[in-house]
Amino acid sequence: MEKRRVANPLALAVLAFLLWEPMHPYELGRRLKETDKERSFKYNRGSLYMVVNQLRKAGFIVERETVRDTQRPERTVYELTGEGRAELYDWLRELVAQPQEEYPRFGAALSLLSVLAPDEAVELLGRRAEALDGQAEEIRGKVRQATEQGVAWVFLVEEEYRLEVLDAERRFVGRLVESLRDPAYGREWQRIFGSRA
Known part of the structure; x- marks a missing residue:
């Protein structure tokens, strides 16, 4: 089992959602909630932004653009990199195939x-x-x-x-x-x- 550069399971969800399309963290949070993923991934707004930043530093996502709308603050849209796509699939395959000890x-x-x-x-x-x-x-x-x-x-x-x-x-x-x-x-x-x- 490989040691992940970003090990928080929320990172896996972020990578998966960015596979569909580039988006900003606020939109990521909305989609996680909309699809009931908060039942699978423990997070809040702060932890989501922290994970996005960790993924950016690891080179798994990059800033695509910054959008400004008069009613909302500036928002940075992120997209998946090739390395991020590889990490998503590698990590997901590992989790699906290999049972891991959990401590309920x-x-x-x-x-x-x-x-x-x-x-x-x-x-x-x-x-x-x-x-x-x-x-x-x-x-x-x-x-x-x-x-x-x-x-x-x-x-x-x-x-x-x-x-x-x-x-x-x-x-x-x-x-x-x-x-x-x-x-x-x-x-x-x-x-x-x-x-x-």
Whole structure:
């Protein structure tokens, strides 16, 4: 796995959007929001401008022109360079083909779950299951609406992935709750943590 000169995943989104056409950072932000990419890329206006500047310094994008309109401040339009196009495809191919270790917060919590009393863990996991169901239903609604509007499936693939991950997590949480309700686990937890709780 190659070390990237600009490693922020938001840079990948910027490169991809500039593949379509040159634009200024404000327009990039509008398009990211418009296409719901903020669900995949964490950013704000400041971080977007910072990434654009990093990409420019790395030679992946260049200033194409500066536009001035009487009602808005001057805006610099950027376009992808040949090196930027190569970086986009190389990085995207790497991310698609090679699984990488990620450190989700839920995984961290699960690694320490035994600290919680079984009844409390079951109650908290029940709340999580309800939240997961709500998120999944929201995604299904968005996908259904987008499909009805004629959006091609390939532009919804990240939502389909999210849905699969949520469904898998929901099934996992259900099995975990059953294990936590096992009286044998309750007795073992009491033996280990009972005096410390």
